Amino acid sequence: AIDDLAGKCGFLEICYLLLKGELPNAKQKEEFNSTVMNHTMVHEQMQFFLRGFRRDAHPMAVLTGLVGAMSAFYPDAANINDPREREISQIRLIAKLPTLVAMAYKYNIGQPLIYPQNNLSYTGNFMRMMFATPCEDYKVNPVLERALDRIFILHADHEQNASTSTVRLAGSSGTNPIAAIAAGIACLWGPAHGGANEAALNMLEEIGSVDKIDEFIKQVKDKNSGVRLMGFGHRVYKNYDPRAKLMRETCHEVLQELGLENDRLFKLAMALEKIALEDE
Structure with missing residues (x-):
């Protein structure tokens, strides 16, 4: 495994x-x-x-x-x-x-x-x-x-x-x-493949703060907005990517080691994940 x-x-x-x-x-x-x-x-x-x-x-x-x-x-x-x-x-x-x-x-x-x-x-x-x-x-x-x-x-x-x-x-x-x-x-390099990592980071920077997540999700749901939710969903894993759990643990270990548990983008990513997974 x-x-x-x-x-x-x-x-x-x-x-x-x-x-x-x-x-x-x-x-x-x-x-x-x-x-x-x-x-x-x-x-x-x-x-x-x-x-x-x-x-x-x-x-x-x-x-x-x-x-x-x-x-x-x-x-x-x-x-x-x-x-x-x-x-x-x-x-x-x-x-x-x-x-x-x-x-x-x-x-x-x-x-x-x-x-x-x-x-x-x-x-x-x-x-x-x-x-x-x-x-x-x-x-x-x-x-x-x-x-x-x-x-x-x-x-x-x-x-x-x-x-x-x-x-x-x-x-x-x-x-x-x-x-x-x-x-x-x-x-x-393509944005639909490895470039999606870069696109997800750019998306977090554009959202900016936790209080703007709800508005961002509304834009994602609006098919005419052109706004996409990057970093969620997978062509193979329709429910949950088994690598995600290990990546999350690894991310926590790194941020704790660097004293960055309260990093702005990390907290924003965690909040966005929670809302996105709960929202249908």
Whole structure:
């Protein structure tokens, strides 16, 4: 069950499960983790490509471009009938995507790029690349590290969704796995898919405060208003998304650790959820 996997496993164990069809034993786990963490660096020339983007470019546009460009550095990835080449492409994608995401983020906010540190965990290394700066020490908060790892697990696989379908469609043409994943990321950007997360946050900002929820719900019910309730409902889960309970618990843990239990957007989201679920 998803509760067991999210509660007892790390993200790389779930990657192994999805690739191999079973969870790794202790030896397999150590070998797989080591292999992934030894492939975290990207070619230095990727930085020149990165600098071609505007500073205010959307991070998903940058990430789509970076992943697509990465395929140019690994021409052997085109040998899709070679099991070894397929396997190394899998490892490279798992290992290097956090580095590319951090590059896109750092570029957007104007901070120096932080290189991977392979003695950290997969998620801890990602957090350091995202939030460390050269001018001060950065220590990974274990509560936040575990929370982010759990979020990775909850998003690792979700049947035949839009981005998965896109990757499979691209792959069916015989393109290399890295290019296929770039296509999937472009699909994930869409507001009806991964972009819904961003849309939900924007919606909360637009509502502004708890006392404006009732008026917002009225607008949602008015079919002529064009206002949509984002973050509620799912094409697969008609009643309740089983991942939501774990995400809620994780959110509480993070906000408590950061002393943000009374965060404005969090309280607004909780109040909106309560009203939306009670309202028919």
